[in-house]
Amino acid sequence: MATAGGGSGADPGSRGLLRLLSFCVLLAGLCRGNSVERKIYIPLNKTAPCVRLLNATHQIGCQSSISGDTGVIHVVEKEEDLQWVLTDGPNPPYMVLLESKHFTRDLMEKLKGRTSRIAGLAVSLTKPSPASGFSPSVQCPNDGFGVYSNSYGPEFAHCREIQWNSLGNGLAYEDFSFPIFLLEDENETKVIKQETFDYIGSSRMVYDMEKGKFPVQLENVDSFVELGQVALRTSLELWMHTDPVSQKNESVRNQVEDLLATLEKSGAGVPAVILRRPNQSQPLPPSSLQRFLRARNISGVVLADHSGAFHNKYYQSIYDTAENINVSYPEWLSPEEDLNFVTDTAKALADVATVLGRALYELAGGTNFSDTVQADPQTVTRLLYGFLIKANNSWFQSILRQDLRSYLGDGPLQHYIAVSSPTNTTYVVQYALANLTGTVVNLTREQCQDPSKVPSENKDLITLTVGFGILIFSLIVTYCINAKADVLFIAPREPGAVSY
Numbered sequence: 001m002a003t004a005g006g007g008s009g010a011d012p013g014s015r016g017l018l019r020l021l022s023f024c025v026l027l028a029g030l031c032r033g034n035s036v037e038r039k040i041y042i043p044l045n046k047t048a049p050c051v052r053l054l055n056a057t058h059q060i061g062c063q064s065s066i067s068g069d070t071g072v073i074h075v076v077e078k079e080e081d082l083q084w085v086l087t088d089g090p091n092p093p094y095m096v097l098l099e100s101k102h103f104t105r106d107l108m109e110k111l112k113g114r115t116s117r118i119a120g121l122a123v124s125l126t127k128p129s130p131a132s133g134f135s136p137s138v139q140c141p142n143d144g145f146g147v148y149s150n151s152y153g154p155e156f157a158h159c160r161e162i163q164w165n166s167l168g169n170g171l172a173y174e175d176f177s178f179p180i181f182l183l184e185d186e187n188e189t190k191v192i193k194q195e196t197f198d199y200i201g202s203s204r205m206v207y208d209m210e211k212g213k214f215p216v217q218l219e220n221v222d223s224f225v226e227l228g229q230v231a232l233r234t235s236l237e238l239w240m241h242t243d244p245v246s247q248k249n250e251s252v253r254n255q256v257e258d259l260l261a262t263l264e265k266s267g268a269g270v271p272a273v274i275l276r277r278p279n280q281s282q283p284l285p286p287s288s289l290q291r292f293l294r295a296r297n298i299s300g301v302v303l304a305d306h307s308g309a310f311h312n313k314y315y316q317s318i319y320d321t322a323e324n325i326n327v328s329y330p331e332w333l334s335p336e337e338d339l340n341f342v343t344d345t346a347k348a349l350a351d352v353a354t355v356l357g358r359a360l361y362e363l364a365g366g367t368n369f370s371d372t373v374q375a376d377p378q379t380v381t382r383l384l385y386g387f388l389i390k391a392n393n394s395w396f397q398s399i400l401r402q403d404l405r406s407y408l409g410d411g412p413l414q415h416y417i418a419v420s421s422p423t424n425t426t427y428v429v430q431y432a433l434a435n436l437t438g439t440v441v442n443l444t445r446e447q448c449q450d451p452s453k454v455p456s457e458n459k460d461l462i463t464l465t466v467g468f469g470i471l472i473f474s475l476i477v478t479y480c481i482n483a484k485a486d487v488l489f490i491a492p493r494e495p496g497a498v499s500y
């Protein structure tokens with residue numbers, strides 16, 4: 001159709017069809033606006049990051065740049081593939097992806113030397129665990145923070161006597177300027193306990209004791225019994241480690257001897273546990289007892305499954321999981337059946353707990369316990385399953401408050417303490433202890449309530465009335481002050497201004 005100006009234009013029907021088509025295209029774009037993003041980006045839900053850790057003098061761990069890091073992904077399947085990342089590749093920086101079997105100190109040293117070409121590192125957790133072992137900790141854990149130094153047992157300082165963690169490669173104590181992530185193929189969680197870093201937990205406890213901010217004073221501690229690594233006994237033997245330096249004091253030596261004798265007496269009734277004493281000239285393994293000995297001489301024993309170096313080949317590593325201590329279940333069992341299935345590890349730990357429980361009972365003044373003090377393997381296996389396998393189980397659900405049950409996940413509980421991700425293990429431990437040690441009373445919820453302590457309706461009404469009265473009074477005072485502000489807050493005259 002011709003227009004008055006001699007041009008052509010669309011009729012109203014065509015314009016309506018064009019508007020409808022534009023609206024459909026816009027609607028389709030809104031519905032599928034993130035399809036390109038989903039094709040480019042892959043969400044990684046199960047990851048464990050390497051983090052930055054600081055103390056008074058050093059920093060260790062990993063850190064990304066302030067604006068984030070991006071790079072071309074390059075898969076390293078063998079040692080030769082690394083050459084492309086370090087020198088040959090034309091488009092650095094690269095995001096290196098490798099399997100955990102290639103995550104070695106030698107490879108990390110090479111990456112650390114060419115940080116300008118590295119945007120980050122992603123390590124894929126593979127199975128099985130390396131048979132030769134893997135430990136990113138140092139060979140002398142917590143060196144410099146324990147009791148042994150140049151002034152206290154210098155012959156034992158810096159693990160001169162025993163390298164407790166002989167497989168340690170020290171990777172966890174290196175400083176990397178690029179981010180490192182663990183990609184978890186299975187439903188597992190990396191667990192890092194704060195006590196492994198410079199005795200943070202026991203150091204704070206001793207500090208509070210010395211400052212009088214702890215319920216128990218340091219001088220009230222008579223003796224110290226600590227459980228170390230006890231799940232990897234290669235035989236029936238359980239070793240009782242003591243400090244040779246503090247025993248130069250005759251009083252401490254006699255107390256330690258009494259402590260050892262009590263433990264040996266309690267162990268005599270448990271055939272599955274044979275208590276042994278290591279060489280008297282041997283120092284303590286890494287343990288919280290060392291931090292207490294720095295404060296004062298105290299009789300103490302550390303129970304462990306090793307006489308010398310650790311039996312744990314995966315100390316403080318991603319492989320230090322339930323499988324490492326042989327906690328496994330038949331495949332045909334359901335999760336509820338797994339919870340109550342008593343494993344061999346649970347039986348062995350229950351035997352150790354029985355020995356310890358009987359010794360503590362006698363040390364606390366108990367007598368004639370005979371066989372009444374006995375650890376329950378069923379309870380031990382439930383604790384192992386809940387803390388190491390699956391926190392979201394029927395037992396934990398039954399002992400926690402309704403509002404705390406959301407903290408329970410389908411994997412093990414997180415123990416790492418960070419600023420933005422507080423640990424929920426404390427709640428579970430508190431409620432588990434209350435459930436296991438508390439006395440069950442035959443009372444209903446209504447019987448546990450005291451109606452006399454409920455505020456009366458008259459008191460509630462009086463409180464509400466007084467509150468409203470204070471609110472109205474404050475509004476009136478504010479209004480009056482605001483209305484007379486020009487009088488109350490008049491500015492002073494400038495000096496020298498005189499009127500006649």
